[in-house]
Amino acid sequence: MLERTHTCNDLSLIHLNNKVTLMGWVHTLKCLGGRWFLNLRDRYGLTQIVFKPEHSFEWTYILKEIKLEYCICIHGVVESRVQNGGSCNANIATGQIEVNALQMYILNKSLNLPFQINNKNTVNEDLRLEYRFLDLRNPCLQYKILLRHKLLTLTRKYFNTHKFIEIETPILSKYTPGGAHNFLVPFKDNLFFSLSESPQLYKQMLMIAGFDRYFQIAKCFRNEDARGDRQLEFSQIDIEMSFSNESQIKSIIEQFLRYITKKLLNINLVIPLQQLSYNNALRKFGTDKPDLRSKFQHIDITPILERHHNIKNLFLKNIITNNLLLKAIHIPAKFSISTKEVEKIKKDPYLSNFSNFKILHVKINNNMQWMPQSLSENIQENILSKINKLFNIRSNDSLFLIISPLHCMQSISFFISSFLDKKFHTLNSSSFKFLWITEFPLVEWNESNHKFKSLHHPFTSPINGKLLKNLQITKSRAYDIVLNGIELGGGSIRIHDSQLQSKIFKKLNLNKKQFSFFLNALSFGAPPHGGLALGLDRLCMLFSNSTSIRETIAFPKNSNGFDILTGAPTVIKNVQK
RNA sequence: GGGGUGGUAGUUAAGUUGGUUAUAACGCCGGCUUGUCACGCCGGAGGCCGCGGGUUCAAGUCCCGUUCACCCCGCCA
Numbered sequence: 001m002l003e004r005t006h007t008c009n010d011l012s013l014i015h016l017n018n019k020v021t022l023m024g025w026v027h028t029l030k031c032l033g034g035r036w037f038l039n040l041r042d043r044y045g046l047t048q049i050v051f052k053p054e055h056s057f058e059w060t061y062i063l064k065e066i067k068l069e070y071c072i073c074i075h076g077v078v079e080s081r082v083q084n085g086g087s088c089n090a091n092i093a094t095g096q097i098e099v100n101a102l103q104m105y106i107l108n109k110s111l112n113l114p115f116q117i118n119n120k121n122t123v124n125e126d127l128r129l130e131y132r133f134l135d136l137r138n139p140c141l142q143y144k145i146l147l148r149h150k151l152l153t154l155t156r157k158y159f160n161t162h163k164f165i166e167i168e169t170p171i172l173s174k175y176t177p178g179g180a181h182n183f184l185v186p187f188k189d190n191l192f193f194s195l196s197e198s199p200q201l202y203k204q205m206l207m208i209a210g211f212d213r214y215f216q217i218a219k220c221f222r223n224e225d226a227r228g229d230r231q232l233e234f235s236q237i238d239i240e241m242s243f244s245n246e247s248q249i250k251s252i253i254e255q256f257l258r259y260i261t262k263k264l265l266n267i268n269l270v271i272p273l274q275q276l277s278y279n280n281a282l283r284k285f286g287t288d289k290p291d292l293r294s295k296f297q298h299i300d301i302t303p304i305l306e307r308h309h310n311i312k313n314l315f316l317k318n319i320i321t322n323n324l325l326l327k328a329i330h331i332p333a334k335f336s337i338s339t340k341e342v343e344k345i346k347k348d349p350y351l352s353n354f355s356n357f358k359i360l361h362v363k364i365n366n367n368m369q370w371m372p373q374s375l376s377e378n379i380q381e382n383i384l385s386k387i388n389k390l391f392n393i394r395s396n397d398s399l400f401l402i403i404s405p406l407h408c409m410q411s412i413s414f415f416i417s418s419f420l421d422k423k424f425h426t427l428n429s430s431s432f433k434f435l436w437i438t439e440f441p442l443v444e445w446n447e448s449n450h451k452f453k454s455l456h457h458p459f460t461s462p463i464n465g466k467l468l469k470n471l472q473i474t475k476s477r478a479y480d481i482v483l484n485g486i487e488l489g490g491g492s493i494r495i496h497d498s499q500l501q502s503k504i505f506k507k508l509n510l511n512k513k514q515f516s517f518f519l520n521a522l523s524f525g526a527p528p529h530g531g532l533a534l535g536l537d538r539l540c541m542l543f544s545n546s547t548s549i550r551e552t553i554a555f556p557k558n559s560n561g562f563d564i565l566t567g568a569p570t571v572i573k574n575v576q577k
Numbered sequence: 578g579g580g581g582u583g584g585u586a587g588u589u590a591a592g593u594u595g596g597u598u599a600u601a602a603c604g605c606c607g608g609c610u611u612g613u614c615a616c617g618c619c620g621g622a623g624g625c626c627g628c629g630g631g632u633u634c635a636a637g638u639c640c641c642g643u644u645c646a647c648c649c650c651g652c653c654a
Contacts, residue, residue, distance in 0.1 A: 033611045454654050
């Protein structure tokens with residue numbers, strides 16, 4: 001058999017008259033009477049093969065056997081398209097040449113395809129997953145897998161040059177109830193491992209061991225319902241550092257992000273990145289993972305009302321007396337929204353999850369009056385003008401006013417602003433807005449089981465290393481990194497004091513016994529340390545402008561956690577012993 | 578577990594207040610075409626309209642159930 005001499009992206013005019021051998025797949029095939037054109041594809045690119053009738057009377061006979069996606073070998077001579085009387089194709093790297101075929105071998109045939117392989121189709125995802133090996137031939141998907149490969153390479157290079165050591169931690173690990181559901185792996189004698197949810201405790205013990213700076217591209221497993229940005233198994237860029245505070249860790253990550261955005265997207269990321277406290281994020285965006293590209297900010301205007309006790313408008317008065325909040329979302333005049341669309345928002349099924357709230361759409365007329373007029377008449381001038389000033393409101397702008405109790409205000413206001421962002425296409429997909437969220441509460445109260453739950457995880461240090469009497473107002477040393485409204489990663493300064501850790505386990509109602517190995521480890525000179533994990537799949541998704549992480553994983557599960565390609569998971573009748 | 582949207586040819590979609598033989602594009606098969614590259618032209622095959630009930634003289638279309646997919650909520654320490 002002939003040996004491949006070049007890939008389908010290699011050849012140019014400098015190879016004129018060379019005899020070459022290419023191997024790949026039939027991308028397109030076109031007959032023009034006696035002359036045939038074939039586009040040969042491999043992962044590097046495309047090369048046009050021409051079959052001239054004067055070289056063989058048999059080409060037509062042979063080529064009639066060839067179909068798309070046959071795997072073939074071409075031996076031929078590199079020729080100039082122009083000199084051959086044709087025209088160049090500026091869309092491909094090899095567009096100036098073509099290979100005049102002398103010999104062709106079919107390496108393997110292909111059945112007719114279940115769907116066409118090109119850049120434009122939007123084929124049903126289940127079918128694509130069933131034929132993932134074909135879908136992965138699509139240059140568009142190959143680009144995403146290649147981007148992931150580049151990211152992995154850059155990650156190793158960056159952390160290596162910053163003295164981080166790559167260390168693998170166990171995937172078969174200890175089952176700890178609480179938190180995400182685990183995948184259990186039977187061992188023997190009724191003993192089970194659990195697939196690692198994250199390398200958290202191992203990496204902390206590496207710090208205790210003195211490795212100082214650790215990183216790993218870690219596979220994590222969580223037995224929870226999947227989403228567009230969540231899979232049962234996923235990868236994270238996991239790091240941990242000793243003797244470092246928040247700003248040192250953030251700085252390492254910021255430089256990493258600047259490095260990869262430059263290398264992968266050719267974007268000059270400005271660092272340090274913007275920061276927003278957890279409370280301010282909720283106040284301004286209604287979410288703890290705001291999208292800074294959003295044009296629709298929220299402002300809580302309850303405090304303005306509270307300063308005016310003699311409000312005539314019953315609607316507004318209601319707010320104060322019932323301990324509700326009033327939030328406004330400002331819509332500049334260039335984004336006009338119809339009454340119909342306002343009704344559509346109000347009737348959206350999502351909002352039926354909430355009760356005791358009200359949504360009002362207010363238009364500002366040319367005289368800077370609020371419409372409907374009844375509203376404007378009953379609210380004192382000074383309140384109106386304060387709000388107008390706060391948002392820098394101009395005529396023909398409009399506002400959404402939301403009145404609701406605290407616990408559903410964030411969800412409702414975020415729902416409305418993201419509706420508006422979608423409607424007006426304000427989220428520029430080539431813009432990358434990173435953001436740190438800081439000052440998270442340490443815990444939150446879980447209404448369903450009447451227990452405190454860590455907001456981050458139970459190993460997160462409280463600010464100043466102390467628990468306040470009121471646990472609910474204790475802040476933690478956790479930080480999340482958000483990119484375009486998606487939580488890219490999170491981390492914290494950890495607890496390195498065994499007694500404090502023990503105390504927190506107790507407050508959180510966690511069984512101390514199951515973590516005794518860890519408390520023991522902390523007792524042997526554990527250094528102060530902290531770290532962070534970045535979602536690798538999500539990073540690839542955002543960098544490749546994909547709508548789900550399934551696009552960035554070679555063999556993903558579908559949204560129900562099934563591997564359509566292999567048919568896993570399966571019922572096992574006779575489990576191996 | 579809850580909600581939303583969808584399922585029509587190999588693929589992607591259209592299908593009007595229920596009314597002749599269910600359309601189109603791409604793909605596939607056959608023919609023409611010696612410079613195409615989203616080539617072009619002529620012809621052809623291809624359908625349990627997701628599945629099961631119901632209403633009706635008549636259902637792709639209306640109703641009920643069910644299933645599968647995607648998105649969202651719950652969940653993801």
